[in-house]
Amino acid sequence: MNLLMKPMTKMRKVLQMGLVIILGLVLVGSGFWLGWSSGRKYPENIVVTDAANIAGPTGTPSAADFSVFWQAWQDLDQYYLNNPSSTDQQKMYGAIQGLLASTGDPYTEFFNPKDNAQFQQDITGNFGGIGAELGTSASGTIVVISPLAGTPAAKAGLKPQDQIVAVNGSSTVGMNVDDVVNIVRGPVGSTVTLSILRAGWSAPKDFSIVRANINVPTVEFSMKGAVAVITLNEFTQDADSLFYQALQKAVAHNAQGIVLDLRGDPGGYLEVAVDLAGYFLKPGSQVVKEVGRAVPTQNFTAQGNGALAGMPMAILIDGGTASAAEILSGALHDDRNVPLVGERSFGKGTVQQLFNLSDGSALKITVAHWVLPNGHILDHDGLVPDYAVPITDAQVASGQDPQMAKALEIIQDEIAGTPLPPKTQTAAAGAASTTAQ
Numbered sequence: 320m321n322l323l324m325k326p327m328t329k330m331r332k333v334l335q336m337g338l339v340i341i342l343g344l345v346l347v348g349s350g351f352w353l354g355w356s357s358g359r360k361y362p363e364n365i366v367v368t369d370a371a372n373i374a375g376p377t378g379t380p381s382a383a384d385f386s387v388f389w390q391a392w393q394d395l396d397q398y399y400l401n402n403p404s405s406t407d408q409q410k411m412y413g414a415i416q417g418l419l420a421s422t423g424d425p426y427t428e429f430f431n432p433k434d435n436a437q438f439q440q441d442i443t444g445n446f447g448g449i450g451a452e453l454g455t456s457a458s459g460t461i462v463v464i465s466p467l468a469g470t471p472a473a474k475a476g477l478k479p480q481d482q483i484v485a486v487n488g489s490s491t492v493g494m495n496v497d498d499v500v501n502i503v504r505g506p507v508g509s510t511v512t513l514s515i516l517r518a519g520w521s522a523p524k525d526f527s528i529v530r531a532n533i534n535v536p537t538v539e540f541s542m543k544g545a546v547a548v549i550t551l552n553e554f555t556q557d558a559d560s561l562f563y564q565a566l567q568k569a570v571a572h573n574a575q576g577i578v579l580d581l582r583g584d585p586g587g588y589l590e591v592a593v594d595l596a597g598y599f600l601k602p603g604s605q606v607v608k609e610v611g612r613a614v615p616t617q618n619f620t621a622q623g624n625g626a627l628a629g630m631p632m633a634i635l636i637d638g639g640t641a642s643a644a645e646i647l648s649g650a651l652h653d654d655r656n657v658p659l660v661g662e663r664s665f666g667k668g669t670v671q672q673l674f675n676l677s678d679g680s681a682l683k684i685t686v687a688h689w690v691l692p693n694g695h696i697l698d699h700d701g702l703v704p705d706y707a708v709p710i711t712d713a714q715v716a717s718g719q720d721p722q723m724a725k726a727l728e729i730i731q732d733e734i735a736g737t738p739l740p741p742k743t744q745t746a747a748a749g750a751a752s753t754t755a756q
Contacts, residue, residue: 388414392410395410412429412431412680415429415680415682416429419682419684422685424669424685425454425455425459425495425496426455426669426671426683426685427671427682427683427684427685428495428497428682428683429680429681429682429683430497430680430681430682430683431680432678432679432680434497434501435675435679435680435681436679437501438497438681438683447504447505447506447507447509447530447531447532447533448500448503448504448505448530448531448533449466449470449471449472449475449477449503449511449513449528449530449531449533450466450467450469450470450471450472450473450531450533451463451464451465451466451467451470451472451473451477451503452464452465452466452467452585452639452641453483453496453499453500453503454496454641454665454667455495455496456480456482457666457699460482460483460484460491461482461483461491461494461496461499462480462481462482462483463477463478463479463480463481463483463515463639464479464585464639464641464665464667465479465583465584465585465638465639465640465641465665466478466479466583466639467533467552467553467583467585468536468539468550468552468583469536470531470533471528471529471530471531472528473583475526475527475528476526476712477513477515477526478517478638479583479637479638479639479665480517480518480638480665481515481516481517482515482516482517483499483513483514483515484514484515484516484523485513485514485523486499486502486503486511486512486513486514487502487511487512488512488514489502504530505530506530507530507531507532508529508530508531509529509530510527510528510529510530511527511528511530512525512526512527512528513525513526513528514526536552537551537552537553537555537557537558537561538550538551538552538558538561538562538564538565539552539565540565540568540569542569542572542574543578543723543727544727545573545574545575545576545734546574546575546576546577546578546727546730546731547565547568547569547572547574547576547577547578548577548578548580548723549562549565549566549569549577549578549579549580550580551579551580551581551584551595551644552583552584553584553585553586553587554584554586554587554588554591554592554642554643554644555587555588555591556588556591558587558588558591558595559591559594559595562595562598566598566627575631575734576630576631576632576633576730576731576733576734577627577630577631577632577730578632578633578634578635578723578726578727578730579632579633579634579635579648579651580634580635580723581634581635581636581640581644581647581648582635582636582637582639582640582661582722583637583639583640584639584640584641584644585639585641585642585644585665586641586642586643586644586645586646586667587642587643588643589607589619589643589646591643592606592607592643592644592646592647592650593606593607593619593620593621593622594622594623595647596621596623596647596650596651597621597622597623597624597625598623598624598625598626598627599621599625599627599628599630599632599651599655599657600621600623600625600628600650600651600654600655601621601625601628602620602621602622602623602624602625603620603621604620604621604625604650604654604692605618605619605620605621605650605654605692606619606620606621606646606647606650606692607619607646607649607650607689607690607691607692608689608690608691609670609687609688609689609690610687610688610690611670611686611687611688612686612687613686614672614686614687621650628655631730631733631734632651632655632657632658632730632733633657633658633659633660633726633727633729633730634648634651634652634657634658634659634660634726635660635661635722635723635726636648636659636660636661636662636663636664636702636704637661637662637664637710637722638662638663638664638665639665640661640664640665640701640702641664641665641666641667642665642667642668644664645664645665645666645667645668645689645697645701645702646689646691646697648664648702649691649692649695649697649702650691650692652702652705653691653692653693653695654692658705658706658726658729658739659702659703659704659705659706660704660705660706660708660722660725660726660729661704661706661707661708661710661722662704662707662708662709662710662722663701663702663703663704663707664697664701664702665701666697666698666699666700666701667697667698668688668689668696668697668698668699669685669687669688669689669698670685670686670687670688670689671683671684671685671686672684672686704743705742705743706725706729706740706742706743707743708721708722708725709721710722728740
């Protein structure tokens, strides 16, 4: 009996305790209901007092007065003419978009669940589009970073730094890059019309481009005399192995120098840039440093065998050379003084990190910037060529390539051991661009 009585006594105590807790919750709930009901009648008093200084992630109160936000929300809810057509969820997403837009950084963005799913698809597979990498200029306009080689965009005549002022007749003012990309992409075989404003033009011109399935050849190889020309169109996941195959061809042809053509290369995977640098730099040489405010500083160094560290080289760049392509160019230039030939690069030198939110939406936040071995920050400034060589549409149409000709001339001098030609004044003027503090 005693063995049975003890559990019963214990159970009774548990039940009593449970009743006390439930009663307490009822009282708390009643208090909440009364307070909420009162707040419905006098919302200004409740909202202003309770939401003025919301604690941030560190536990310290925010300096912002959040009561203003809730007052704005309430006024919109009460007075906006078309309010019933706008859900609270849409208002919240709009508020988050405004929060990120307040940074003024075009690469810091909010993706609602639908846009996030599309973004994930875009970075993992092929797509129907025109084959142009788009971005945002320092002034906030949507521009072509680079038309990828052989794609409809390149065949239509788009150029790096072309401003996209309208898509299918709709102005791009107020749009971010993803808004424009979502309009430009579409079914393969359909047509999209871009209104383009190019430097030197007095008015925009329309380009009608037929969308295609985009699958760009990553690496191209050719020989020009004793010089191997390796064109890298994008830093994709398979670029390292394809680049290695091109180097094997260069060795088989007994190449005495290399022109690395990164014109129109919009970049891609940082790891690929670091891996490729390993062919041309001594092991342990710094390639780039990632420096942020709230993320650890990371140093990326060459880990290859440096088999081609002494090979005469020149690198071709232009306004479409961006991101990982700028990192590789800058690292070889800073470490080995490899000449840069062509035009100033795009200047995409920041790092974005994706933060997934609980409802399937996401934030893409700029968390760091790239710093080259000499301390140069790529963002906005880009790389200034040692030998500035412009190229005109007429020259391209006639098959001329003065930039390639200059690079080959430089390598021939390197092979012969003769002094290189003097660097241009443009490069000297750009030497004082932004550096890390």
